[in-house]
Amino acid sequence: MELPVVNHEDYFAKIGDDHKFPIKKFGELANYLIQNKIVNKFHKPYACSFETLSYAHSENYISNIKNKTLSIEGVKKIGFPLVDSVVQRSLVATGGTVLASKLAINYGISCNTAGGSHHANYDSGAGYCVFNDVAVAAHYLINRGLANKILIVDLDVHQGNGNSDIFSDNKNVFTFSMHSKTNYPAKKSTSDLDVELEDNLEDDTYIKTLKHYLNELNQENFDFVFYIAGVDIHFNDRLGKLNISDEGIKLRDELVVENFFSKRIPFCGVLGGGYNKDFNKLVELHSILHKSCAKYIGS
Secondary structure, eight states, rough: OOOOOEGGGGOOOOTTOOOSSSHHHHHHHHHHHTTTTOOSOBBBBOOOOOHHHHTTHHHHHHHHHHHHOOOOOHHHHOOOOHHHHHHHHHHHHHHHHHHHHHHHHHHHHEEESSSOTTOOOOOBBBBBBOOOHHHHHHHHHHHTSSSSSEEEEEOOOSSHHHHHTTTTTTTEEEEEEEESOOOOOOOOOOOOOEEETTTOOOOOHHHHHHHHHHHHHTTTTOOOEEEEEEOOOOOSSOOOOOOHHHHHHHHHHHHHHHHHHHTTOOOOEOOOOOOOOOOHHHHHHHHHHHHHHHTTTOO
C-alpha cells in the first residue's frame, strides 16, 4: 500500500509569470513525487462546498470570493489577483485538505500537495491565503464526529495567526505555532502554544526546541494531527529569517511524523509556505514531507 496523497491540476492558478508566489511548485511537486516513485497515483479532490467552507468562514466572505466581489483592499491583503483560476485553486486546495483528512482517518496517514493557508481568517484572507484549509478540515472532522481533540502543528516560518484566531474559543482544537519572532505577520495573534524563534536560528537549536515542545504536547490526548510543514525555514528562502539546512528540514519532518504516527494518531500533512531562491530545491524540500510520511504507510 502506498501513501495516500491528494493532488489536483487546478492547484496551479494563472497569477502571472512575474508574481512573487511560486505557483508552479504544485505541479512540479506532483511530477517529482511520481518520477521518484514516492507515489504512483493521486487522490483527486472536489472543490470544497459552500457549506463546508462556512464551518470556518463567514458566508459573506465566501460569496465575495466565489463571485469575485471582494473589495480592492481585501484582494490586496491576499496578494493574488481574484480571477477564476485563483478562486478554483482555493476551492480545490481546501477540498484537498478535507479529502486528505478523511484519508488519514482511513489509512492512518496522508498528505496534500497543497494546503497550509494559515493566514486566512473567518472573514478575510491574507498572505497568499484565501481559505484556511486546515481550519475547514478540522471543523469538518469534528462536525462529523470523526475527531474530538485535534492538534495543529504549524512549523511554517510565519505564525499561523488565522488558525489561532479561528480556534481561539474552541476547546476541540489546540493550535501550536513555532515560528520566526520578527517575520510576518507583524502583529501576532495568540495560539494555544506559541514558540517564537530568533533570527538566523540553526539546526541544532531548532531541533532541540522542537523536541522539547513535542514532549509537552505528548502529555495531551489528541485524536488527530494536522501538520503544516512549511519549508520557508530554509536558509535560502526569500521570505524566511531562519538558517535551517536541508538536513534540518528532513530531521524536523521525520521527528514530527514519527512522534505522532508511533502513537497511532491519524496524521495529515499539508505543504505550508516555501519561497526558496532555487525553484528546483524548493520542490525537493517540499517533497521531504511526503517522503517522511511514506516510510510509515502500512507499518
